[in-house]
Amino acid sequence: MSRRYVVGYFEEDGRLIRAVKELRDQGWAVADCFTPYPVPGLDEAMGLEHSYLGWVAFVAAMVGAFGMLALELFVAVYAWPVNIGGRPNASIPAFIPPFFEAGVLNCALTTVGALLAVCKLYPGREVPADLPRTTDDRFAVVLDADQAPGAADRITAALKRVGALEVTEQTPREAL
Amino acid sequence: MSGPELELLSGGQKRLLYGLLGLGALALGVGLATHSGGVYSGILLGFLFMLELGLGGALFLCINATANARWHTVFRRVPEGVAATLPWAALLVLLFVWAVPHIYPWAAPGFYTDPSRLVGGVLIPELKAKEGWLQPGWFSLRAVLFVAWWAGLMSLILRLQRGQGLGGANHAGAIRKLSILFCVTFAYTFSVASFDWLMSLEPRFYSTIFGVYCFAGVMQLGFAVVLLLTLFLDAKGAFKDQIREQHRHDLGKWLFAFSCFWAYIWFFQFMLIWYADLPDESRYYVRRGGLRADVMALVVLLRFCVPFFGLASQKVKKNPRILAAVALIVVAGHWLDLALMALPSQAGGMRNLYALLIPVGTGAAFVLLFFRAFAKKPALPEPDAAYAYSRRYLT
DSSP states (O other), rough: OOOOEEEEEESHHHHHHOOOOOHHHTOOOEEEESSOOTTTHHHEEEEEEOOTTHHHHHHHHHHHHHHHHHHHHHHIIIOOOOSSSSSSSOOOHHHHHHHHHHHHHHHHHHHHHHHHHHHHOOOOOOSSSSTTTTTTOOOOEEEESSSTTTTHHHHHHHHHHTOOOEEEEEESSSSS | OOOOOOOOOHHHHHHHHHHHHHHHHHHHHHHTTOOHHHHHHHHHHHHHHHHHHHHHHHHHHHHHHHHHOOTGGTTHHHHHHHHTTHHHHHHHHHHHHHHHHHOOGGGGGTTTGGGEEEEEEEEEEEEHHHHHTTOOHHHHHHHHHHHHHHHHHHHHHHHHTTTTGGOOOOHHHHHHHHHHHHHHHHHHHHHHHHHHGGGGGGGGGTTTHHHHHHHHHHHHHHHHHHHHHHHHHHHHTTTTOOOOOOHHHHHHHHHHHHHHHHHHHHHHHHHHHHHOEEEEHHHHHHHHGGOOHHHHHHHHHIIIHHHHHHHHHHTTTGGGEEEEEHHHHOOOHHHHHHHHHHHGGOOOTTTOOOOHHHHHHHHHHHHEEEHHHHHHHHSSOTSHHHHHHHHOOOO
């Protein structure tokens, strides 16, 4: 059986943050928030843990950079040594720009890829829930409707109290 | 005045600073009295170190004003106090100008007519074009004009800044226009000044990126100094706990970013000269020991490796102790960087105690002047409309 969710819509990001704080203070677990753009301070209000994406980026950058350095050394020293102005074959200063560029490139691509994978975003993916205008000008907070007996009504009342424009109940295709 | 006056510096700290100032003055006196060759490059470094500390604060203010930034308003008195030391550093230019004939090889009489620099009775082309530019009189006039322009324009901006928000006064537009003027003119004048003051120590050496390199150093130094003084004053309670994690994080990000920028410029000056291997250019690095140079490696370690790896994580950029330690290392790295640019061509080379003691003295003078300027005004610019924003902004 799919889960039921209560969705509260807000007009401003500030109101959403206040609502999330208030709901969590009252002991309700916030499942997720949907906003048209990244809202600073929302992660803190939701109590999200620090993302590990930074480590993914770091490792990817190191792999890209040192992979390129290994390629450069392999090509210039072992596979096809060429005498360029009498410089040593393993001329590190000349290898640094590609080392840096490959680090940046691999870091960027892998981070975006990891982000998409973690968020399960891939071509042909179905929209899990229909939350109108949250890509436009509405800010939605989503809470599990069955987290306690009779939670749906109490959450709805709480959302109305903290200034939600509209509160709906939804049963999305998959858990949020 | 209401309430007990905040004691910004403890008695011991004041004594230490006056002691260091006295030590620098003593070193200068002893050096001049004994006609020691090293004292003149000490004067150059002492002048440059103090001037660049002030310029760092001035650039911090002007860049933020140019961008209409308000995030720094809570601690804006810090860069203002730093920039307020500029007129004093500018006075040192008189000592520097007096020392020019002792510092620069081209200022010695007969430099441009020395047979070793003539080919077929004509000055070698590498120096021909520089002959008119590098003359003591014109050089000194430029130096005086540059520092007078920086100090004068900055004083004007600071005067407007001081009245900002008082009695409904709003000078934001004028401050912004003057700040843009400062930034644009600074780019040109500081490039020429670094060609003059540091690059011409080795008259045949030339590097077009040299001005940018010096600028990158000053920018990084400015962020480090503002960060260091802000954290120090905050620990003393000067800002009444208005400095939040957000401010520390953003200052840390600035320091991190300009450490990368500095390293980028450092590397590209080095790499292109290494690659082209033209005698006049590569001699600069050969003199500093080539690839295995320990001092050069130490400069890169202090100015890039420590801030880059030290400040990479978000958590660390919010930690005042680590931030302060990294900022202090960057300031020391800046001094070492200046010493490495100036000293190898000078009498005594890198083993020159005057080049350490005189900048320490002028650095202590900078700190004392900063606290004098900072104590004159309320620590928080509360009347400024941007203050409320700065107290609670989020990124």
